[in-house]
Amino acid sequence: MSGFYKKSLDERLALIKEFAGLEEKEIADLKKYGAMDFEIADRMVENIVGTQQLPLGIATNFVINGKEYIVPMSMEEPSVVAAASKGASIAKITGGFKAESTPPVMIGQIQLLKVKDWGKAEVAIGKAGRTLVDSANEADPVLVKFGGGAKKIETSVIETERGKMLIVHLLVDVRDAMGANAVNTMCEKIAPRLEEISGGESRLKIISNLAIYRTVKATAVFTKKALEESFKKGDLKGEEIIEHILDAYHFAANNIFRACTHNKGIMNGIDAVAIATGQDFRALEAGAHAFASMKGKYTTLTRYYKDKEGNLIGEIELPMAVGLVGGAVKTSPIAGIAVKMLGIKTAEELGQVIACVGLSQNFAAMRALSTEGIQKGHMRLHAKNIAVMAGAKGKEIDRIAAKMAEEKNIRVDRAKELLKESEDK
Ligand code: MEV
Numbered sequence: 001m002s003g004f005y006k007k008s009l010d011e012r013l014a015l016i017k018e019f020a021g022l023e024e025k026e027i028a029d030l031k032k033y034g035a036m037d038f039e040i041a042d043r044m045v046e047n048i049v050g051t052q053q054l055p056l057g058i059a060t061n062f063v064i065n066g067k068e069y070i071v072p073m074s075m076e077e078p079s080v081v082a083a084a085s086k087g088a089s090i091a092k093i094t095g096g097f098k099a100e101s102t103p104p105v106m107i108g109q110i111q112l113l114k115v116k117d118w119g120k121a122e123v124a125i126g127k128a129g130r131t132l133v134d135s136a137n138e139a140d141p142v143l144v145k146f147g148g149g150a151k152k153i154e155t156s157v158i159e160t161e162r163g164k165m166l167i168v169h170l171l172v173d174v175r176d177a178m179g180a181n182a183v184n185t186m187c188e189k190i191a192p193r194l195e196e197i198s199g200g201e202s203r204l205k206i207i208s209n210l211a212i213y214r215t216v217k218a219t220a221v222f223t224k225k226a227l228e229e230s231f232k233k234g235d236l237k238g239e240e241i242i243e244h245i246l247d248a249y250h251f252a253a254n255n256i257f258r259a260c261t262h263n264k265g266i267m268n269g270i271d272a273v274a275i276a277t278g279q280d281f282r283a284l285e286a287g288a289h290a291f292a293s294m295k296g297k298y299t300t301l302t303r304y305y306k307d308k309e310g311n312l313i314g315e316i317e318l319p320m321a322v323g324l325v326g327g328a329v330k331t332s333p334i335a336g337i338a339v340k341m342l343g344i345k346t347a348e349e350l351g352q353v354i355a356c357v358g359l360s361q362n363f364a365a366m367r368a369l370s371t372e373g374i375q376k377g378h379m380r381l382h383a384k385n386i387a388v389m390a391g392a393k394g395k396e397i398d399r400i401a402a403k404m405a406e407e408k409n410i411r412v413d414r415a416k417e418l419l420k421e422s423e424d425k
Contacts, residue, residue: 004047009038012049035333044331056276056334057081058341059269061088063096064218064356071357072338073272078381079374080268080361087360087367090230091220094311097359098219099352105151105173105213106321108183108206110191112166115200121166122155124197129153135193136170136186143182148175150186168194171213176347178280178323183207209286211319212294216355222312222363236371242312244370245363249304256298262362263292266301266316269361273354277342278328278335280321284354287319302362316359320351383410390415396422 001019004012013027022030030050033041042048059071059081073081091097115121125132129152136150143149154169170190172183187205195202224238236244252262267285274281292301303315324347329335344350368374383401390412392400400418404410 009042009048012047016049040331040333044328054275056338059084059088059357059360061085061092062353062356062360063088063092064099064352066096069343069353070341071273071353072276072341073269073357074276074338075268075272077268078385079378080272082377082381083364083368084269084272084357084360086230087362087364088356090222090226090363090367091314091360093226094221094223096220097356099216099356100218101216101320101348101351102214103173104148104175104177104179104347105171106179106183106211107208107213108170108172108187109204109208110168110170110187110194110202111204112168112194112198112200112202113163115164115166115198117199118157118164118166121198121200122157125153125155125166125168125194128193128197132170132190132193136172136190139185139189140182143173143175143177146175148173148182166198166200169208174323176324177326178283178321178347180207180280180283181326209283209319209321210290211287211321212291214319214321215291215317216320216351217315217317218352218355218359219313219315220356220359220363221307222314223309224311227312227367230367231371234371239310241367241371242306242310245312245366246304246306248366248370249300249302252300253303254299259292259298259300262300262302262365263289265365266358266362269357270318270354273357274322276335276338277322277350278330278332278338279323279350280327283321284319287321291317291319302359304366314359314363316355316362318355318358320355322351322354323347324350379410380405386410386412387415387419390419392419 001015013030016022017027033051034053036051038048041051054074054076056072056074059073062069062071132153133150137144140149150170150172152171156167158165158167170187172179172186174182184207191202191205224242227241228234228238252258267288270284271281274284288301292298301316301318305313307313323329329339342353368377383404384397387397387400392415396419400415403418404414
């Protein structure tokens with residue numbers, strides 16, 4: 001496989017066909033590109049042999065800061081789009097979500113080692129702060145022109161098993177970019193000067209994904225009445241449903257095993273919009289989980305409590321490093337269309353939508369988990385997948401799925417039996 005990157009697509013496919021024993025049909029499937037053809041994919045990452053495709057669904061009912069949105073979501077898991085839409089439909093009754101963001105300031109880190117006098121070095125770097133910021137800005141005049149750029153330097157000394165380290169934080173307003181490129185370039189630019197000032201040696205120069213200065217807060221009110229009416233023939237009163245949700249929330253807030261899954265549900269929504277719009281969802285994941293641990297223990301990214309009327313208030317707060325310039329959002333055709341569907345013009349607005357989807361997702365999961373459980377809805381969708389796997393097509397899919405759900409026997413062999421019965425008729 002040496003020099004794989006230099007080979008043409010056909011040569012690469014021939015090699016992997018031989019190596020992995022792929023069939024002609026599998027090679028033909030790899031060649032089905034969709035909107036992102038080989039040329040685009042080949043420029044995005046290395047050693048391309050195809051593109052992976054995911055469903056793209058639309059979450060409905062989202063009203064955020066008074067504006068209606070249709071929200072594109074891309075993921076492999078059933079029920080996620082439905083849950084986000086359900087949560088948003090209940091929030092919509094009280095006017096939808098309210099969201100606000102802090103300025104888009106990211107942190108770049110420069111690690112300095114072998115400094116002779118740590119205290120003096122910190123003072124000297126602090127004094128040179130303005131010139132260091134100016135020097136960083138020379139690396140990105142366009143960002144500065146748009147009102148962004150490096151703003152501030154912060155320092156700290158940490159004790160480690162390998163001795164002391166001086167950590168410099170360069171705070172950069174990245175405007176509508178995710179920011180990694182701009183920040184990393186600036187860190188590399190000022191590292192030699194930091195070495196001179198501190199007398200130390202610089203090593204890592206890289207963005208931090210724990211974007212504590214670039215966060216979104218969103219909130220929504222879910223009323224007792226709307227919650228009660230959201231179940232067709234529910235056994236629980238609205239007040240009771242809210243108590244159940246609060247029990248679920250306090251379980252998560254005080255138990256890391258549950259908090260992890262609670263936050264996973266939030267990230268179901270967040271990642272799905274991030275993937276649809278070509279964002280670095282790993283950066284969002286890393287930032288979110290580190291943020292969830294900032295108060296000394298890992299806890300929930302959302303918070304729930306009752307207002308004076310006894311309605312449920314849901315809140316979310318998390319770092320939101322998303323961008324509309326540079327990266328896949330510009331090169332992936334579907335990501336561009338997803339952004340257009342959202343009708344957003346700024347990265348800040350995209351971040352607000354994403355946070356609201358996370359909150360909606362989490363609220364919907366807790367509503368279901370603390371009442372009827374999620375398997376009922378999940379199994380309906382699962383049954384459809386099983387029916388397709390058994391070979392059902394068109395209307396047969398729904399019919400067989402419904403029958404298996406009714407029988408509480410959702411299995412491929414049963415789906416095949418039902419399919420055969422209908423073919424024999
Ligand atoms: C499944 O992908 C997500 C949930 O487990 C989230 C949760 O438990 O809150 C349903």
